[in-house]
Amino acid sequence: MTRIFSLLLFFLFCFAANAQNDIVVKGTVVDINTQLPLELATVYFTTVKDSTIIEYATTDKNGVFRINTKKYDKPVLLKINYMGYQPYIEEQKGLLESKDFGKLYVLENVNALDNVVIKSAAPPITMKKDTLEFNAASYKVRPDSNVETLLKQLPGVDVDNDGKVTVNGREVTQFLVNGKTFFDKDGALLLKNLPADIIKKIQVSDFKSKKEELAKQESTSDYSSINLTIDEKKNKGYFGKILGGYGSDDRYESSLLMNFFNNKRKISVLGSSNNINSTGFAQDEVFDNMGGGRNNSSKNSGSTGSGKGITQSNLFGVNYTDDWSEKLAAMGSYNFSNTINKNESKANQLSFLPTGNIITESDAKTRNENTGNKANFELEYKIDPTTRLVVAPKLNQSRSNSDSSSSTSSVDENGDALNESTAKSYNESNNTSFANTINFNKVFKKKNRNLSFVFDNNNSKTDSDGFNQSETIFYQDSKPDDLRNQNTKNNSSSDSYSADIEYTEPITDSLRIRFGSDFDWKNEIKDQKTFDFDAATQSYSDLNESLTTYTTSRQNSVSPKVGVTLQKNKFTLNLDSKTSLVDFDNYSLYLGKETELNKKYALPFATAQFRYKFSRSKNLTLKYDYSSTLPSASYLMPVANLSNPLNSIIGNPNLDPIEKNTVNFNFRNFDFRTRSGYSFMAKGDYYSNDIYATSVYDDSGKRTTSYINISGTYVVSVGGNWSQSIKRDAHVLRYGLALNGSYSFDKGFTNAVMYNAKSTAISPKIYMTYEYGEVLTISPSYSLSYNETKYENYNRDASSNVLHKINLQTTSYWPANLIFGNDFGYTYNSNISGDFKKDFFLWNTSLSYGFFDKKLYAKVKVYDVLNQNQSATRTISATSIRDEENTVLKRYMMFSLAYKIGNFSSKEKGQKRRGGERQEREE
Numbered sequence: 001m002t003r004i005f006s007l008l009l010f011f012l013f014c015f016a017a018n019a020q021n022d023i024v025v026k027g028t029v030v031d032i033n034t035q036l037p038l039e040l041a042t043v044y045f046t047t048v049k050d051s052t053i054i055e056y057a058t059t060d061k062n063g064v065f066r067i068n069t070k071k072y073d074k075p076v077l078l079k080i081n082y083m084g085y086q087p088y089i090e091e092q093k094g095l096l097e098s099k100d101f102g103k104l105y106v107l108e109n110v111n112a113l114d115n116v117v118i119k120s121a122a123p124p125i126t127m128k129k130d131t132l133e134f135n136a137a138s139y140k141v142r143p144d145s146n147v148e149t150l151l152k153q154l155p156g157v158d159v160d161n162d163g164k165v166t167v168n169g170r171e172v173t174q175f176l177v178n179g180k181t182f183f184d185k186d187g188a189l190l191l192k193n194l195p196a197d198i199i200k201k202i203q204v205s206d207f208k209s210k211k212e213e214l215a216k217q218e219s220t221s222d223y224s225s226i227n228l229t230i231d232e233k234k235n236k237g238y239f240g241k242i243l244g245g246y247g248s249d250d251r252y253e254s255s256l257l258m259n260f261f262n263n264k265r266k267i268s269v270l271g272s273s274n275n276i277n278s279t280g281f282a283q284d285e286v287f288d289n290m291g292g293g294r295n296n297s298s299k300n301s302g303s304t305g306s307g308k309g310i311t312q313s314n315l316f317g318v319n320y321t322d323d324w325s326e327k328l329a330a331m332g333s334y335n336f337s338n339t340i341n342k343n344e345s346k347a348n349q350l351s352f353l354p355t356g357n358i359i360t361e362s363d364a365k366t367r368n369e370n371t372g373n374k375a376n377f378e379l380e381y382k383i384d385p386t387t388r389l390v391v392a393p394k395l396n397q398s399r400s401n402s403d404s405s406s407s408t409s410s411v412d413e414n415g416d417a418l419n420e421s422t423a424k425s426y427n428e429s430n431n432t433s434f435a436n437t438i439n440f441n442k443v444f445k446k447k448n449r450n451l452s453f454v455f456d457n458n459n460s461k462t463d464s465d466g467f468n469q470s471e472t473i474f475y476q477d478s479k480p481d482d483l484r485n486q487n488t489k490n491n492s493s494s495d496s497y498s499a500d501i502e503y504t505e506p507i508t509d510s511l512r513i514r515f516g517s518d519f520d521w522k523n524e525i526k527d528q529k530t531f532d533f534d535a536a537t538q539s540y541s542d543l544n545e546s547l548t549t550y551t552t553s554r555q556n557s558v559s560p561k562v563g564v565t566l567q568k569n570k571f572t573l574n575l576d577s578k579t580s581l582v583d584f585d586n587y588s589l590y591l592g593k594e595t596e597l598n599k600k601y602a603l604p605f606a607t608a609q610f611r612y613k614f615s616r617s618k619n620l621t622l623k624y625d626y627s628s629t630l631p632s633a634s635y636l637m638p639v640a641n642l643s644n645p646l647n648s649i650i651g652n653p654n655l656d657p658i659e660k661n662t663v664n665f666n667f668r669n670f671d672f673r674t675r676s677g678y679s680f681m682a683k684g685d686y687y688s689n690d691i692y693a694t695s696v697y698d699d700s701g702k703r704t705t706s707y708i709n710i711s712g713t714y715v716v717s718v719g720g721n722w723s724q725s726i727k728r729d730a731h732v733l734r735y736g737l738a739l740n741g742s743y744s745f746d747k748g749f750t751n752a753v754m755y756n757a758k759s760t761a762i763s764p765k766i767y768m769t770y771e772y773g774e775v776l777t778i779s780p781s782y783s784l785s786y787n788e789t790k791y792e793n794y795n796r797d798a799s800s801n802v803l804h805k806i807n808l809q810t811t812s813y814w815p816a817n818l819i820f821g822n823d824f825g826y827t828y829n830s831n832i833s834g835d836f837k838k839d840f841f842l843w844n845t846s847l848s849y850g851f852f853d854k855k856l857y858a859k860v861k862v863y864d865v866l867n868q869n870q871s872a873t874r875t876i877s878a879t880s881i882r883d884e885e886n887t888v889l890k891r892y893m894m895f896s897l898a899y900k901i902g903n904f905s906s907k908e909k910g911q912k913r914r915g916g917e918r919q920e921r922e923e
Contacts, residue, residue, distance in 0.1 A: 022070065023069060023096075023097055023098045023099075024066065024067070024098045025099050026065060026067070028059075028062070028104065029059050029065065030103050031106065032106065032107050033108065037063025038059060038063050039061045039062075040082075041059045041063070041082040041106070042082070042123050042127055043057050043059065043065045043067065043079070044078075044079055045067070045072075045077065045079070045092075046077050046079060048075040048091065049074070049075075051077075052155075052727075055069040056127070057127070058126075058127035068618065069095060070671055071094075071095055071097075072095040072096075073094045073096060075092065076092050077091055078091075078092055078101075079123070080104060082106060086106065086108075088104060088105075130205055130218070131203050131205040132167075132205070133201055133202070133204075134202040136150065136200055136201060137200075144854055145196040146191065146192055146194060146195065147196055147199065150196040151165060151202070155675070156617060156670055158723065158734070165226070167226070168617045168677070170224045172204075172224045172225065172226050173225070174223075175226050175228070176226070176227040177228050178227075178228075178264070178266075179227055180266065180321040180329075181319075182268070190228070193257055193259070194239075194259075195902060195904075198234040198237075198904055202227075202228055203226070204225070204226055206218070207223040209221075210390060211441075211500075215441055215504070216443060218565075220574060220609060230261065235262075236261060236262055237260075237902070238903060238904075239259055239901060239902035239903070240256070240900075240901045241256075241898060242255075243289070245288070245859070245861075245896025245897070246894065247861075247892050248893045251892040251894055252273075252274060252275060252894075253273075253274035253289045253894065254272065255272040255274075255288075255289060257270045261904075264322055264323040265321070265323075266319075266320070266321045267318070268317075268319040270316070270317050272315040273313070273314045273315070274289050274313055275311075276289065277311050279311055279315075285819075286821030286848075287821065287861060288859070288898065309344075309366070309888075310341070310888075310889055311339055313337070313339045314338040314339075316335070317333065317334065318333065318334050319332075320333070327382040328379065330380075331377070332376065332378070333377075334373075334374070336373055337370070337372045337374075338370070338371045338372075339370050340367070341369075342367050342887070343365075343366050343886055344366075344886070345364050345365075345366075345887070346363040346835075346884070347360075347883060347885070348361055348835060348882070348884075349362070352755070352794045352796055353697060353750055353751055354753040354793055357413045357796065358410050358697070359410065359411050359412075360408055362406065362409075364407075365404065366404040367403045368401075369400060370398060370400040371398065372397070372398035373396070374394070374396050375394070375395045376392070376393075377392065378390065379392075386442060386443045387441070387443070388441050389439070390440075391436070391438050392439075393434070393435070393436040394435045395433075395434050396432070397432050397433075398431045399428070399430045401427065404424070404426075405422075405423070406422070407420075407423075416476070417475045418474075419472060419473060419475060421470065421471065421645060421646060423468065423470035424468070424469045425466060425467065425469070425470075429465075430462070430463050431462045433458065433459065433460035433461075435456070435458045436455075436457050438455040439454050440452065440453040440454075447509075448512050449504060449506055450503070452503075453499070453502075454499070455498070455500075456497070456499075457495075457496065459496075461492070461493045462490070462491075462493075463489075463491050466487070467487050468486050469485050470483075470484045472645040472646065479700060479702070484532075486530050486533065486540065487531045488528065488529070488547070491526075492524070492525060494525075497522075498518065498521070499518070499519040500519075502516035502561075503515060510568055511564070511567075512567075513563070513564050513565075514561075514563035515562045515563070516561055517559060517560045518558075518559040519557070519558055520557045520580075522553075523553070523554045523555075524553045526549070526550070526552075527550050528549050528550070529548050530543070530548050531543055545591055546591065546640070547642055547643065548590075549589070549590050551588045551589075551637055552586070552587045553584075553585070553632075553633035554584075554585045555585075556583045559578045560579065561577065562576075563575060570612060570613055572609075572611045574608070574610075575607075576607045576608075577604075577606045577607075578604075579602055580603040581601075581602055582602075582603060584598070584600070584601060585599075586598070586633045588638070590640070597636060597637065601628075603630070603657060606625070607623070607624065607625050609621070610622045610623075617671070618669040620665075620666070620668075621667075622663075622664070622665055624661075624663050625662040625664075626660070626661055631656075634651060635652065635707050637651045638650060638651055645702075646702050647695075647705055648705065649705045650706050651707065652707045655709060656689055656709050658689055658690055660685060661685070663683065665680075675724065675727070676722070677723060679720060679721055680720040682716075683717050685714060687712075691710075692707065692708060692709075692747075692748040693706070694748055695749075697750075708748075712745075712747070713745055713746055714745050715745075717741065718742075719738070720739055721736060721738035721739070722736055723735070723736030732770070732771040733768070733771075734768065734769045734771075735766075735769070736767055736768075737765065738764070738765045739765075740762070741760075742759075743759070743761075745757075746878040748879070753793055755791065755878065757877075757878035757879075759787070759789040759790075759876070760787070760789075761787045762784075762786045763785045763786070764784055765781065765783040766781065767779070767781035768780055775812065775814045776810075777809075777810065777811040777812075778808075778810050779810070780809075781805075782804075782805070783805045785801075785802070785803040786800070787876055788800040788801075789876050789878070791878075799876050799881050800831060800876075801832070801874045802829075802831065804826075804828040806825065807824070807826075808823075808824045808825075809821075809822070809824075810822045817849055818847075819847070819848045819857075820846070820848075822843070822844070822846075823842075824841070824842075824844075826839070826840075826841050827840055831874065832883050840869065840870050841866050842864060842866075842868065844861070844863050844864065846859060846861040847859065847861075848898075855901075856900075858897055859895070860894070861893070861895075861896065862891070863889065867890055871886045
């Protein structure tokens with residue numbers, strides 16, 4: 001806890017020191033002729049030397065602007081832009097102290113001739129209510145650049161080495177083109193493939209749910225959304241990329257991406273096939289689809305490698321968006337996927353007991369194949385200017401098969417054998433699901449008065465057929481060995497429906513109240529039949545009653561709710577509360593015995609959120625949540641799950657609902673002038689009632705597990721980061737540091753003895769990127785993960801682990817048409833057991849050359865040059881330590897060709913898109 005408080009004090013100190021350089025500039029923008037204030041005029045400061053934006057703001061309904069900024073001791077220009085008015089420009093010697101400019105007068109553009117086009121300078125930044133809009137023509141990038149390169153030029157926007165985009169320190173989780181989804185909302189395809197020179201505007205706003213969007217309510221999210229508006233003159237055409245490659249060990253990759261634009265209509269087609277662990281559609285500029293081609297892109301937390309097994313992947317998809325009429329817009333997509341994963345793993349696990357430990361060694365060989373078809377559609381109908389209806393159905397169908405063989409053996413801490421098991425299994429399953437969302441929203445004439453209705457349904461069915469042969473031997477008691485040769489058939493279905501109706505009534509301009517109700521219906525059926533092999537008939541015909549179960553679960557609830565929003569210029573307060581009145585009925589048939597468990601609950605929920613904006617780029621969020629969650633039927637019903645010979649699980653019908661309290665604190669600050677910013681977060685989860693698994697081991701190491709309620713457990717986490725960007729001519733330097741930490745307290749029962757586990761985790765990271773124009777990029781980084789868990793009532797006091805990761809990425813674009821990329825990483829795992837290698841190097845390299853005006857690229861790539869890649873992990877929990885190693889992709893060399901296609905129509909041919917700072921306006 002001392003470390004956590006020290007970190008908090010450090011960030012408070014930084015905030016206090018930073019605040020000493022803050023100044024406030026304010027004034028009022030008015031029409032020189034009418035003397036009326038102008039709302040939503042853009043006011044901003046730029047440097048005289050190179051027109052770099054220092055800070056900006058917009059005027060309120062009284063024409064008043066207020067800009068919080070840092071001191072600046074060089075000449076600056078104060079600029080004001082407002083549609084239909086002449087630009088206002090005033091030079092200042094610097095920004096050295098707070099100042100009130102008083103009234104600033106602007107003059108309306110007046111021309112005696114009608115329909116005259118007047119040339120005027122477009123402002124690089126405009127604020128429109130809650131939307132920040134960048135004029136793309138004001139930011140220069142090379143002609144063949146993509147959207148990602150353009151975003152990097154915008155003030156306050158950062159794109160890290162993993163492709164994560166943040167604006168003013170807030171992560172962007174949704175990317176749209178002309179207000180519509182571009183294949184995927186996360187933007188990976190868009191950033192790498194959409195040409196920058198067709199973009200007219202970049203609009204940044206708070207991310208909103210569909211319900212908030214339709215109701216025109218403020219966002220309750222801490223994330224941002226980016227909408228890219230295509231230049232009307234270039235909204236007809238197509239672009240895409242075709243890639244194919246083949247290499248050593250029969251490694252291959254291929255991909256196709258084509259996009260067709262025709263005003264409102266957009267059609268995208270993509271396809272991908274490879275056997276190098278790229279299950280999605282990735283098009284890295286240097287490494288293309290190379291699985292793990294970027295060391296730090298691995299999402300496998302705590303891993304010293306890049307995933308489990310080797311995957312062969314095939315993908316095809318089509319995306320369509322169009323406005324069928326002025327009132328009806330349509331979006332749809334279809335995706336086909338097929339993946340085959342093969343893996344061999346081994347693991348060592350130390351399980352803690354009050355009287356001694358159990359050591360288990362295991363290995364497994366698996367093959368999993370999944371084939372899926374997904375179809376999504378969305379229709380948005382504007383019934384009238386105040387009423388909208390959105391219908392979004394989704395249909396998924398998938399089938400999978402898995403084949404595995406495994407073996408395990410366990411000994412006690414003295415080395416005496418406890419048990420040994422071998423197993424082979426094969427399983428096939430089919431799943432079909434249909435989901436649909438209907439959003440209806442009515443906006444009334446009175447501002448903020450609104451009626452919304454949301455209906456959701458989700459219907460799914462799964463059938464599986466599995467075969468299992470296993471042999472388990474027990475050494476320490478007279479328990480008979482467990483021998484199985486079985487066929488298990490599972491049939492399950494789930495049907496859920498929910499309705500949300502809510503009415504919002506404004507009390508004043510800033511205060512409004514919401515009330516309504518949620519209605520939920522859910523029904524689940526699980527039917528499992530297991531048959532033993534009959535040697536006489538050579539068929540699986542003997543019903544095994546101990547492994548045959550039938551359960552149903554039905555849950556109906558009505559949840560009246562009320563909420564209040566207080567929205568001022570600087571802050572927003574949201575209070576929400578509801579109580580769910582639940583009928584929870586469960587039924588089981590097991591070993592000829594019927595059990596009914598019918599309960600009624602009144603579950604409270606409450607949320608309070610306070611958001612304060614010190615300035616446009618400095619904000620604070622506080623949030624509190626109280627929630628109650630019902631235990632699932634498998635936790636409640638007294639039905640034994642005997643599928644694992646070494647662990648029998650049975651439910652507990654006396655379980656109470658989970659009660660959880662969560663507190664969140666977030667603070668972000670970004671300085672446009674210095675392109676630096678920092679953020680701090682803290683979160684606490686306290687369980688006044690949680691559900692834990694409790695196990696009892698017999699003399700042979702076999703477990704019997706059930707569930708109990710435990711109170712008083714909690715998790716506290718804190719984190720912060722700071723980053724800076726410096727630009728001098730062609731030189732750009734970005735660097736930063738991040739620190740995350742957590743502390744958790746767990747407790748439970750093993751062999752009927754209560755244990756306590758106190759875990760601490762600290763993860764610092766330092767990173768840097770240097771860019772020299774369009775010639776060179778160098779990105780070094782270092783991260784460390786430290787985990788320690790201290791135990792009570794075990795014969796082991798503590799366990800810890802330290803993981804070091806060093807990475808260096810370089811990309812050079814010189815000489816012309818040549819791209820040379822390297823990604824070098826070193827990983828060291830300090831405390832992993834001696835059966836696993838503690839460290840390894842992973843070096844990937846790529847060399848490509850562009851032909852035909854950089855439309856065709858020939859590449860040679862080598863993955864894992866040193867042939868050292870590995871995947872070894874250590875997982876420390878409250879009851880065990882587990883070291884595991886899995887198959888990973890090893891060294892291969894590949895040659896590939898990539899061809900870029902693109903053609904956009906333009907009314908102004910010959911006019912350069914980038915570098916211009918003038919645009920036409922009809923006055």
